[in-house]
Amino acid sequence: MSSGTPTIGTAPHQKAADRLSAAPARGLASSRFADPRLRAGLFAAGLAALLVTPAFGLNNSALLLLSTVFMWIGLTSSWNIISGFTGYVDFGHGVFFGIGGYTAGLLVTHVDMPFWYTVPLAPVAGLVFALLVGYPLLRLRGVYFSIAMLGAFMAMRELALVFRDFTGGSGGIIFKAVIDRTLFYYVFLGIAVAVVLGTVWLRRSQLGSSMLAVRENEIGAEARGINTTAVKLTAFCVSGAITALIGSLWAYQTAFIDPAIMFRDILLINLALMVTLGGLGTVWGPALGATVFILLRETLWGTEGEDFLLFFGVALIVVVLVLPKGIVGSLADRAHLARARRAGKEDGR
Amino acid sequence: MTALLMAEGVTCRFGGLVALDAVDFHVGEGEIVGLIGPNGSGKSTLLSCLSAGRRADAGRIRLSGRDITRRRPSTVARMGLTRTFQDARVFGELTVTENVLLSRDWTRLPSFGLLRPPERAARERAAMLLDLVGLGGLAGEKAGSLSGGQQRLLELVMAMMPGPKVVMLDEATSGVNPALIAELSQHLRLLHREERVSFVIVEHNVGFVFGMADRIVVLQQGRVLAEGPPAEVKSNQEVIDAYLGA
Numbered sequence: 001m002s003s004g005t006p007t008i009g010t011a012p013h014q015k016a017a018d019r020l021s022a023a024p025a026r027g028l029a030s031s032r033f034a035d036p037r038l039r040a041g042l043f044a045a046g047l048a049a050l051l052v053t054p055a056f057g058l059n060n061s062a063l064l065l066l067s068t069v070f071m072w073i074g075l076t077s078s079w080n081i082i083s084g085f086t087g088y089v090d091f092g093h094g095v096f097f098g099i100g101g102y103t104a105g106l107l108v109t110h111v112d113m114p115f116w117y118t119v120p121l122a123p124v125a126g127l128v129f130a131l132l133v134g135y136p137l138l139r140l141r142g143v144y145f146s147i148a149m150l151g152a153f154m155a156m157r158e159l160a161l162v163f164r165d166f167t168g169g170s171g172g173i174i175f176k177a178v179i180d181r182t183l184f185y186y187v188f189l190g191i192a193v194a195v196v197l198g199t200v201w202l203r204r205s206q207l208g209s210s211m212l213a214v215r216e217n218e219i220g221a222e223a224r225g226i227n228t229t230a231v232k233l234t235a236f237c238v239s240g241a242i243t244a245l246i247g248s249l250w251a252y253q254t255a256f257i258d259p260a261i262m263f264r265d266i267l268l269i270n271l272a273l274m275v276t277l278g279g280l281g282t283v284w285g286p287a288l289g290a291t292v293f294i295l296l297r298e299t300l301w302g303t304e305g306e307d308f309l310l311f312f313g314v315a316l317i318v319v320v321l322v323l324p325k326g327i328v329g330s331l332a333d334r335a336h337l338a339r340a341r342r343a344g345k346e347d348g349r
Numbered sequence: 350m351t352a353l354l355m356a357e358g359v360t361c362r363f364g365g366l367v368a369l370d371a372v373d374f375h376v377g378e379g380e381i382v383g384l385i386g387p388n389g390s391g392k393s394t395l396l397s398c399l400s401a402g403r404r405a406d407a408g409r410i411r412l413s414g415r416d417i418t419r420r421r422p423s424t425v426a427r428m429g430l431t432r433t434f435q436d437a438r439v440f441g442e443l444t445v446t447e448n449v450l451l452s453r454d455w456t457r458l459p460s461f462g463l464l465r466p467p468e469r470a471a472r473e474r475a476a477m478l479l480d481l482v483g484l485g486g487l488a489g490e491k492a493g494s495l496s497g498g499q500q501r502l503l504e505l506v507m508a509m510m511p512g513p514k515v516v517m518l519d520e521a522t523s524g525v526n527p528a529l530i531a532e533l534s535q536h537l538r539l540l541h542r543e544e545r546v547s548f549v550i551v552e553h554n555v556g557f558v559f560g561m562a563d564r565i566v567v568l569q570q571g572r573v574l575a576e577g578p579p580a581e582v583k584s585n586q587e588v589i590d591a592y593l594g595a
Contacts, residue, residue: 003563205463205464206451206467216441222426223432
């Protein structure tokens, strides 16, 4: 292919290129919040506060609640990579959570491996499974892929039940209990921060942009030289590996796993709800959706008792009606529109 | 003139319907070839086969002497054959700049380039091409918010971005207002001159294509009906009867 060097008047376009360079990374909110230094500062301050929080004598239930929020931030952000960025909505993503948990459980019980040694192997198992399943299934599109993944999820749950000599079946696997809420607080905080920062970086990278191109128009992306199979498979593998890692850590924290726990339907529903609430395909939406969802659920559970699901359902319906692209997606759209109007006024358009 | 793109005996069937029947087609270096014919004559199908969007049932296609018959579309694009579509396939939720940067020359990525934002050279080329077609001021807008005509211009820029050898335009003037069509011709001429790229223009706008092309190929019912310089094709009685009219 011929050179990528511009042949028509390069120099005047250097400034234009600088001006445009910020455009791909542009995200949400007002121009003030769009300042990357301010965002980095806010993020660092928030992280510092979370790092010192356990030192202020939080009780175990508060630590568990925060750990749960962090875990879901990791899960939703990783699900968002395949479902939000590439547009391949994975309704069976919980299969990776189960694979992670069972990888750890089987290695601990059958090989006598210390748990922490299994931690790097869980994402590898998730990655291998993603490769094996993703290569054929990512040829399907739309709802067909979603249903096929749901099938994979259910099949793996059945396998975990049927091969009881190996997996323990419905009797499950018991880990040596580690009751250290502070440890898991920091572990899941680390996971959440790593996955969110990874998503920020991915969105700025050309790989991330390629994923969005696949979502927007797969045939068009392929015509632009993007190997869409490789891009989809990469997204699926990364997403699956992270979820498997989180699954293994959650299994260890829970100290007991069985197919009903590790392959839970509710995990699939919660993932979809949280990400839809925060903003599918956005960088910060899944994290925000997970946080709002868990805190809202806990609050309503505390105040409304058994009726909390009713209030919770109504609250979710209202949010989806008012903010159809989720909190972050809708706010970003409004900010974009406002910016375009301002620019139009300035240009006298 | 050296043949850059060469298709021999390309046949494409849709069930019992033969859309292309052993079509021979070539594009020379720096040449502008107009591809015309009635609806259903096989123009867009030929474009799809050439760009690997549809696999030919028979025949062979070469680009710069390399066989591309069974390559995937992204590979063909990376080898230097890009295209636009009848319905502009831009990435609506992404900005205009992002659209162009996603159409870059992927064979010239720096180390770990996929994991980084686009490098300066790519951004400069994107800005240059956008300014060239007058879309520079809309660089930060979402592509989906552009008008149909602007989206066609954007798609042209996307096709040009990697510095291709051959660009195929599928009904580039469809739904574009006359003033913008005149502008589009100017842009194409400039790009043709400056980038030394060959164009294949599939068109129903006869005035546009006859004004642009060095050579015209007429398809009818999946076969080449006539081929030659615009003036010659225009006066060909078979072409007049089948397509141009009196």
